[in-house]
Amino acid sequence: MQNIFSIINGKKAQLPKKEQLLGEYIIANPESVISSSIQKLSKDTGISTATIVRFCREIGTNGFGDLKLQLVAARSSASNNDYHEFDAGEGIAAIKNTMAARFKSVIEATQGGLNDPSVEKAIQKIDTSASILVYGAAASGLVANDMCQKFMRIGKNISYMPDFHVTLAKLASFTVNDLLVLISNDGKTTEISDLLKVADEFGIPTLLLTANPRASIAKKVDLVLLTQDIGEPAIRSGATTSLISQLFVVDVLVFSYLSTHTDEVLKNLKKSNQATDIHKNKRK
Numbered sequence: 001m002q003n004i005f006s007i008i009n010g011k012k013a014q015l016p017k018k019e020q021l022l023g024e025y026i027i028a029n030p031e032s033v034i035s036s037s038i039q040k041l042s043k044d045t046g047i048s049t050a051t052i053v054r055f056c057r058e059i060g061t062n063g064f065g066d067l068k069l070q071l072v073a074a075r076s077s078a079s080n081n082d083y084h085e086f087d088a089g090e091g092i093a094a095i096k097n098t099m100a101a102r103f104k105s106v107i108e109a110t111q112g113g114l115n116d117p118s119v120e121k122a123i124q125k126i127d128t129s130a131s132i133l134v135y136g137a138a139a140s141g142l143v144a145n146d147m148c149q150k151f152m153r154i155g156k157n158i159s160y161m162p163d164f165h166v167t168l169a170k171l172a173s174f175t176v177n178d179l180l181v182l183i184s185n186d187g188k189t190t191e192i193s194d195l196l197k198v199a200d201e202f203g204i205p206t207l208l209l210t211a212n213p214r215a216s217i218a219k220k221v222d223l224v225l226l227t228q229d230i231g232e233p234a235i236r237s238g239a240t241t242s243l244i245s246q247l248f249v250v251d252v253l254v255f256s257y258l259s260t261h262t263d264e265v266l267k268n269l270k271k272s273n274q275a276t277d278i279h280k281n282k283r284k
Contacts (some may be wrong), residue, residue: 001163004071019051114252115225118224125207132160133180205222209224227249
């Protein structure tokens with residue numbers, strides 16, 4: 001059974017803007033919401049009590065009181081069971097079904113939450129930037145590497161270095177004509193924050209992929225593309241749904257760029273394939 005945090009994350013992208021903001025506030029401040037009246041929550045968020053009641057109905061609760069009870073239950077469950085990706089002894093077929101359902105949910109949520117005009121602006125910036133540097137820490141680094149490889153193959157001057165200090169050195173050579181792409185699920189990664197400070201100091205344009213638009217760094221970058229986190233447990237074997245969401249956004253960027261630069265991209269892909277063929281033939 002999904003807890004209230006997973007339900008809010010799963011439905012958030014389909015809600016009106018004010019209800020999305022309310023959902024993000026509840027996820028970030030459950031203790032405050034539990035101890036609040038509906039009037040106090042309205043005052044704290046600047047969202048009307050009518051909208052709060054409508055939000056409670058949209059996510060399937062029986063009103064604000066029921067929402068608070070479910071928040072208490074989710075908090076209690078988290079403290080009693082820190083690890084819950086799967087039930088102990090769960091079979092392979094059940095695991096496959098669970099993973100498929102999770103991935104379907106997060107892709108649908110990402111699709112619904114991704115703003116088309118923002119994607120268009122990101123594509124324009126990628127197109128006009130002389131050089132691009134992309135960085136993500138931990139699991140987000142896998143996505144940064146994926147983005148680098150795909151855009152490199154279609155002809156963009158893009159770099160990804162997993163070593164943070166090498167990334168800093170590279171960024172120091174960037175100008176206003178370049179672009180720094182940052183990937184962080186929660187928007188709280190120290191390295192991401194430090195890179196943003198350098199970019200701000202040097203006037204380097206910035207693009208952020210994050211599931212947390214309320215993070216402080218989201219207010220400091222030039223453009224944000226929203227990914228989704230539909231409630232991974234705090235203790236887990238590794239990022240799953242958040243990783244899928246980030247990869248989805250990267251592929252939307254890649255194929256959106258390709259659709260507007262077809263001839264140029266096809267030429268670069270042929271050259272890339274030719275280089276690969278030379279390598280393969282050498283090994284025969």
